[in-house]
Amino acid sequence: MEIIDRGDAVCIAGAGPAGLVMARALQHNGIEWDQFDPNPDVGGLWDIKHEGTAIYESAHFISSRSLSGFADFPMPDHFADYPKHTEILKYLHDFAEAYGLREKITFSTKIEKLTKTKDDRWQVQLSNGECREYKAVVCATGSQWQANMPALKGSFDGEIRHSQTYKNIREFDGKRVLVVGAGNSGCDIACDAGVMGEKAFISMRRGYHIIPKHVFGMPADVFADGGPDLPVWLIRPFFTLLLRMFNGSLQRFGIPKPDHKLFETHPLLNTQLVHSLQHGDVTVKPDVDRLDGKYVVFKDGSREEIDLILCATGYNQQLDFAGDYFSYEGGRPKMFIQAASREHKNLFGISYIETNSGAYKRFDYMAGLVANYLKDQRDNPSRASQLEAIIRSETPDLSGGIHFLKTDRHAGYCDAVAHTKYVKKLYQRMGWTFPEDIRFKRATPKSKQAQTAKKAEVAA
Structure with missing residues (x-):
């Protein structure tokens, strides 16, 4: 098979x-690069038409518009506080257009196999039959494509x-309907079932701290981000009291008492679930014990x-x-700050x-780190060697002082503030x-390119 050597490209x-x-x-x-995606356009997970996406019609971001945009490209003010999936997709399309990125992408093409050569280069076998060789490979395929089904x-x-x-919802x-699992998507979907279904249940293995999406009229993450930089042992009692004031005791709706402290699991932001529980549209059930024909039997015997x-x-x-x-x-790749092997x-x-x-x-910060490192391999080898030593030897504590639950979901889990602090210091x-x-x-818009070309033609 012919191998196309792409030199120092990524x-x-x-x-x-x-x-x-x-x-x-x-x-x-x-730095020169090639980019491949199995879908026909940019957007990955956020295009509901893409095959295998986990997006559903009622899906929204669970982090706010204000704190979620890429550097030098904020999300527009007219977006919702928690943008709908269609707004996120438009944002990604606009981002690709703003920087002229689409032209470098080979769509409807999947990477089938990655092979490391003896001289530490990377051969990439593509679904179109080509095999290309690169200096480096960046895996950015996303984390929600391979469903984990329970036994x-x-x-x-x-x-x-x-x-x-x-x-x-139709x-x-x-x-x-029974939804098994009470993550953010599970809660969204249970609420949809509560609206349209004859009956809706959500099965929870454990209790959760449910954070409202707005606190005192502002997105919860904006409210938290605006406060002083305090240790978690000092912040936690305040937010625990605040949640009790907003939600009361969720145990009255059948949600088990959490077996962990606030912040020790992935945040559950879902004001809608509390609303559905208050109105009887969704019923909480414990963990599933077994299936029995038309019935589901739960751990409490019901x-x-x-x-x-x-x-x-x-x-x-x-x-x-x-x-x-x-x-x-826990099914998660282990890397240095989740960026480099x-x-x-x-x-x-x-x-x-x-x-x-x-x-x-975090994607933005890690992308910059990777790109700077690859540039230094070319222009400043001694500095690149310095980072290589750091990658091999440093194991920073990115927990932020939080003892995350020992579950697969939290294997390699990072506190965002701690991760950002470490990466900033590394820069x-x-x-x-x-x-x-x-x-x-930014790239010159196509319309202006066409105008420029037309002017040049007339001048000639």
């Missing part, structure tokens, strides 16, 4: 938010599927007749095309970070400019 897998901001960082640093005991006469397959018309079980039980992040080049914990030079992954705040800013140590201090050069 391969980006994925054209969702992480892949796009990675492309901008490479472009800013003058439920017994047999069931109804329909069982993962929440990844759910798209719109699927619940007249059905008795049983309910159910037509449809939707398992909102999360996702694995196994990168099939990358073979065994990543090691995993410790074992394999020039293998990166910037879309697999699990954190308690918006991910887009300073390396002498790089932090993304939020950069004015990124």
